[in-house]
Amino acid sequence: MRIVVDFDLCESNAVCMEIAPDIFEVRDDDFLYILNETPDEADRARVQECVRRCPKQAISIAED
Amino acid sequence: MTESLNLSSGSVVIVGASLAGLNAAEALRRAGFEGQITLLGEEPHLPYDRPPLSKQVLAGDWEPERTALSDAEELAADSIDIRLGEKAAALDLVSRRLTLENGETLDFDGLVIATGARCRTLTGTENLAGVHVLRSLDDCLALRADFEASPQRVVVVGAGFIGAEVAATARGRGLQVTMVEALANPLSRVLGDEMGSVCAEMHRDHGVDLRTGVGVDAVVGTDRVQSVVLSDGSSVDADVVVVGIGVIPNTEWLHGSGLTLDDGVVCDATCSAAPGVVAAGDVARWPNELFGEMMRVEHWDNAAAQGTHAARRLLDESVEPFAPVPWFWSDQYDRKIQLAGRVRPDDEIQVVTGSLQERRFAAIYGRAGRITGVLGFNRPRHVMRYRALIAQQASFEEALAAEF
Numbered sequence: 001m002r003i004v005v006d007f008d009l010c011e012s013n014a015v016c017m018e019i020a021p022d023i024f025e026v027r028d029d030d031f032l033y034i035l036n037e038t039p040d041e042a043d044r045a046r047v048q049e050c051v052r053r054c055p056k057q058a059i060s061i062a063e064d
Numbered sequence: 065m066t067e068s069l070n071l072s073s074g075s076v077v078i079v080g081a082s083l084a085g086l087n088a089a090e091a092l093r094r095a096g097f098e099g100q101i102t103l104l105g106e107e108p109h110l111p112y113d114r115p116p117l118s119k120q121v122l123a124g125d126w127e128p129e130r131t132a133l134s135d136a137e138e139l140a141a142d143s144i145d146i147r148l149g150e151k152a153a154a155l156d157l158v159s160r161r162l163t164l165e166n167g168e169t170l171d172f173d174g175l176v177i178a179t180g181a182r183c184r185t186l187t188g189t190e191n192l193a194g195v196h197v198l199r200s201l202d203d204c205l206a207l208r209a210d211f212e213a214s215p216q217r218v219v220v221v222g223a224g225f226i227g228a229e230v231a232a233t234a235r236g237r238g239l240q241v242t243m244v245e246a247l248a249n250p251l252s253r254v255l256g257d258e259m260g261s262v263c264a265e266m267h268r269d270h271g272v273d274l275r276t277g278v279g280v281d282a283v284v285g286t287d288r289v290q291s292v293v294l295s296d297g298s299s300v301d302a303d304v305v306v307v308g309i310g311v312i313p314n315t316e317w318l319h320g321s322g323l324t325l326d327d328g329v330v331c332d333a334t335c336s337a338a339p340g341v342v343a344a345g346d347v348a349r350w351p352n353e354l355f356g357e358m359m360r361v362e363h364w365d366n367a368a369a370q371g372t373h374a375a376r377r378l379l380d381e382s383v384e385p386f387a388p389v390p391w392f393w394s395d396q397y398d399r400k401i402q403l404a405g406r407v408r409p410d411d412e413i414q415v416v417t418g419s420l421q422e423r424r425f426a427a428i429y430g431r432a433g434r435i436t437g438v439l440g441f442n443r444p445r446h447v448m449r450y451r452a453l454i455a456q457q458a459s460f461e462e463a464l465a466a467e468f
């Protein structure tokens with residue numbers, strides 16, 4: 001599982017960071033950073049929650 | 065009889081094919097529900113996202129297609145039977161049957177009420193061309209067409225979040241804008257006067273002619289609007305008027321059903337309105353146990369989360385209470401304004417980072433020793449951090465001492 005964020009859509013509102021702060025971080029420059037692009041399978045449910053809750057539909061999961 | 069639905073059979077009807085309804089449908093499938101799901105929507109469109117309607121779509125930057133929340137293939141893959149252009153007209157809880165406006169009936173085992181809300185209008189303006197509200201994609205395209213016709217002046221009635229966004233988008237298109245607000249400052253009834261005045265200055269700095277403390281006495285015109293007469297006696301010429309004076313939950317179709325209606329469908333703490341009936345999104349009122357009060361929330365995040373929660377409640381009556389910290393964003397000019405929590409204008413307010421002058425700050429709100437909310441202007445990270453503290457019911461002191 002690899003996390004893909006469409007940065008043209010992302011508006012840094014940090015919803016994903018609230019759900020998974022170990023994977024997503026919005027820093028002081030107001031940009032989103034992906035801290036861990038390939039999280040463990042154990043994190044899948046949380047990442048899926050981020051995908052669903054992102055108001056911009058900016059996050060997707062690539063299976064490669 | 066148990067209240068919960070059987071996972072492998074039965075049928076769920078979801079009324080309202082928008083954010084809350086779609087999230088409920090998808091959540092039912094994720095939870096393993098294999099029965100029939102019917103998603104009923106009055107609008108002719110597949111589920112779409114409303115926030116861009118006052119922003120990118122109205123600005124002309126996005127075509128309407130980009131607002132799609134789902135498409136026919138995705139819905140078919142989840143076996144969600146979507147029926148558009150069909151309106152629920154009555155609910156019979158005893159026979160568990162819906163009657164549609166076209167006379168057809170639909171039986172259900174589980175029902176999700178997600179009919180959202182519609183805009184308040186100014187009475188007497190219904191047949192006047194150039195007067196708009198903004199709730200649906202069709203509203204947005206009609207307003208956009210009027211914006212594209214190079215009007216001389218746009219008058220926005222009400223400086224709430226929707227009105228403020230419309231004003232900002234209209235200025236972005238180079239249009240002349242007058243915004244009329246009955247309160248002393250925009251949003252002061254929510255944010256308090258100090259933060260309301262930050263909003264007021266922002267609009268004025270962007271060239272909006274903001275008139276506060278005045279109401280609208282009359283909208284003048286024969287076929288098309290010509291001017292707006294204000295309560296201070298002044299008159300503003302206008303060829304486009306946008307009315308943003310709040311919304312009314314869509315509950316008329318539930319009159320006589322036996323459900324409790326009081327500015328929304330009244331639910332218990334888990335979003336249940338009656339056995340096998342749940343409600344979610346802008347139409348639902350429920351006791352949020354985190355704040356110990358009844359609330360009805362008109363925000364994107366709430367509609368998505370509550371739709372999911374309500375679906376889980378249909379399948380499992382022992383689901384936990386729905387007790388989120390309400391949160392929303394609003395994009396105005398180059399500012400991203402976010403508010404989380406449940407604030408009152410007389411709460412104690414403290415700026416915790418940045419400054420009001422720069423309009424880049426986070427301010428926390430407190431009452432009775434507890435943090436009640438956080439307001440951010442271009443400070444999303446801080447808003448989310450403080451939102452977590454609100455969820456933990458942190459004290460105001462703890463929140464003040466926190467460093468993010």
Ligand SMILES: Cc1cc2nc3c(=O)[nH]c(=O)nc-3n(C[C@H](O)[C@H](O)[C@H](O)COP(=O)(O)OP(=O)(O)OC[C@H]3O[C@@H](n4cnc5c(N)ncnc54)[C@H](O)[C@@H]3O)c2cc1C
Pocket residue numbers: 079080081082083084085104105106107113114115116117118150151152153178179180181182198199200226314317344345346347361362363364365367391392393394395
């Ligand atoms: C212009 C605009 C901008 C916004 N911007 C933001 C923002 O920046 N941030 C934010 O947090 N929130 C924003 N919101 C709010 C957010 O979009 C709403 O909270 C959300 O759409 C609520 O979803 P819902 O599914 O509960 O209701 P709705 O989206 O209102 O959907 C209800 C649906 O039910 C249908 N319906 C009603 N009655 C019936 C019936 N009897 N039978 C069948 N169907 C029926 C309606 O036609 C509608 O399609 C904005 C809203 C608007 C209008």
Ligand code: SF4
Pocket residue numbers: 005009010011012013014015016017024026032053054055056057058059
């Ligand atoms: S939730 Fe979506 S829009 Fe918000 S920061 Fe994360 S990816 Fe960006």
